[in-house]
Amino acid sequence: MTSYLLYFDGTVYYNGRASSTLGPGRFLLLRKNDGSVSIHGGSLIVARNYIGKNAKCQSRNNYLSFCKGGESLTIEMANIIYCQELNDWSEDLVQVVRTEQELVEKLFDNWFDYFDVDFDIIYTEYSTSLGSIDMLGIDSDGVHHVVEVKRRKCSISAVSQLKRYVDELSKNNRVQGYLAAPAIGKNVARYLEELGFRWIRIDF
Amino acid sequence: MTSYLLYFDGTVYYNGRASSTLGPGRFLLLRKNDGSVSIHGGSLIVARNYIGKNAKCQSRNNYLSFCKGGESLTIEMANIIYCQELNDWSEDLVQVVRTEQELVEKLFDNWFDYFDVDFDIIYTEYSTSLGSIDMLGIDSDGVHHVVEVKRRKCSISAVSQLKRYVDELSKNNRVQGYLAAPAIGKNVARYLEELGFRWIRIDF
């Protein structure tokens, strides 16, 4: 698919999951190899408007329109400042280090540094109907140690996520919950303690 | 601040909250009015790399570098395909309709259509230390009706969010929880029922 960018004056309308208008103003449209379209304004990192890959393009009079399923993105074009084809645009993905997954692996490989119990067995990404548990260790007494890992300071919703898993496993087991993260705020720490869970400091 | 776009061959390094490399390949850099920088690849809507507003720029040899606080984004430039200034780029924000807030208002204005109880008082965005409750109605018996609203099909984490509020208010009150959303999946519905909560179908 042909990729291009378009710098234009116009108004942008989106209809689909929600409905929105943007402008009139001067914006940048990106049409990518995968058929996705995004409209960027002069501030913010995220696109003002967008439509996912394989969007079909239609043009009529001064309207440029992209459609996909029940979604449509229409630009009422007042003036094209600048248009440029983008050839050989790479689709490489970013290689990131310091992800949550790394913290899980660190915890899995060095669990004896972080826990005061001996595990008979340890699972990672243990799947349940309520979501997958980052790490689950079972000790010789059968106590289930449920660990939710976060790559940055943990939030209150992380505690609720942990509680969801703990409550579920508590139906059939004795359970201890842990939140493993590099940092924790006071409010979250208080809530965590109130629920009988423990915070594990873990870092990259 | 001067805004521009740069289509280039090169490698991108990020360091800060995480660490990443991208490429070598051909990418598009956007430098916006607000001093933010984003690197786009030939697919996907979101930027491959980015750095927030007011990033400082430095250039040396064939390296272009943007810094902000403890974050840095560095491009090892092999070849500039082309470069273009972007003047008068609008910073208008999108005006969206069909937001969660609208659903909350709809529920607030027409609560008698959705609930079988009479409320003495109704709050929206009722603030607690564990987060703000979308809607809270108190009936003549003092029962607190806690409503979490979602603009699309509700997820299991929405149930946990609701449970967090319900548990908190249950310390001092009789409480009934509701999840108001346009749709709900089977698994989530089962979990919701198990917790004694109710689903309210609400739509735009």
Next chain:
DNA sequence: CGGTACGTTGTGGTC
């Protein structure tokens, strides 16, 4: 500032 939640979340993985 930190804390919390929304988002047309996007995107990937798993079942």
Next chain:
DNA sequence: GACCACAGCGTACCG
């Protein structure tokens, strides 16, 4: 295809 969770989430808003 539905479901679930992460993300350098970004961004807004309220304290």
